[in-house]
Amino acid sequence: MKRNPSKNNIILFAILSLFVGGLMLMVSGCPGEIDPCAVNNTKFCAIVKELAPSSVQPALEDCQTLLTICDGKEIELYWQADASLTSNVHITGPGGEVYDFPISEGHATVTPHVSGKWEAVFSGKCRFTKSINVRVIKGPEPYTIVANGNIDVGFVCNINPKAVDKDLIIIAIRSAQCAGVSEYWENWSCKKTNWDGSYPTFFNITKNDGSANNTHLSGYWRFDPSGLGGTFTYSGKSACFQATICCEPCDLSPTDIYPSPTPTPWPTRSPR
Known part of the structure; x- marks a missing residue:
């Protein structure tokens, strides 16, 4: 009996197809392992010493990556x-500081x-890098406060005391004028309190440098545009203020208190 070569080729092709298909199915059903070093879940942050917890876990709940200190x-x-x-x-600082700790979790002053x-460079089986920024104030220096909101609810900026020196x-x-924003309003009323709402201080802000009653930088800031009326309004979602900060005692602190810290009525506005 004479064999049909074309029929044999078809059978061989079918067998090879089944083999390749099964191999591909096995490969797709067994995905490769994920590289553990591809996921960087390391943490590195800081808190001003006066408010720093004595252990890592509580600190990480409200830890800072941008600090301003004296x-x-x-x-x-x-x-x-x-x-x-x-x-x-392995931790390095901008002043040439170098610290090495043989542990994957810890804290240091x-x-x-x-x-x-x-x-901070974490090393071992994997290698990760994290960083924070610390601004050190040595004299009167500029500081920009950026507040967010609108004219109905006010513009608010919360400056965390864990990130800012209490003596500033x-x-x-x-x-x-905020960077990249065309809208600008000159006159504002301001209310500043501590983080917990205590010790309110009131003052006015104009386009010219004025006293802020030597109030501390950290805390809760609220700004409202003043002098709005007629067709004038402020539709921006942010407001910026250029402050001059200094560490107490500051020889250049103004001795005058202007305006009076007596609370002034807030304008009543109906939500739009």
Whole structure:
């Protein structure tokens, strides 16, 4: 009996197709392992020393990556990584500080004297890098306050005391145009309180430098545009203020108190 070569080829092709298909099915059903180093879940942050917790976990609940402190003040650094992936942390500061810790979780007290970036390099099975920025104030320096909101609810800025030195005060403040925003309003009324709402201070802000009653930088700030009327309005969603900050005691602090810290009525507005 003579065999049909074309029929044999068809059978061979069918067998090969089934083999390749099964192999592809096996491969697709068994995906490769995910590289554990592809996910960076490390944490590195800091809190001003006076408010710093004594352990890592509570600190990480409200830890900061941008701090403003007076020269010579301490901050507490916190870090955390997966112990199965890293076992060492190498921390460097902008002033040449170098610290090595043979642990994947911990905290340490440092005293920054130079503004700049603090970097933590986690190493072991994997290598990760995280950084924070610390600004060190050594004299009167500019500081921009950016508040968000609208004219119906006011413009608010919360400056966390865990990120700002308690001795920083504002010796002058004026209205300013926010970067990239065309709208600008000159005159504002301001209410400043501590983080918990205590010790309210009231003052007015214009386009010229004026006293902020030497109020502390950290806390809750609310700004409302004043002098609105007729066809004039302010539809912006943010407002900026250029302040001059200094560490107490500050020799350049103005001795006058203007305007009077007596509370003034807030304008009544109906929501749009």
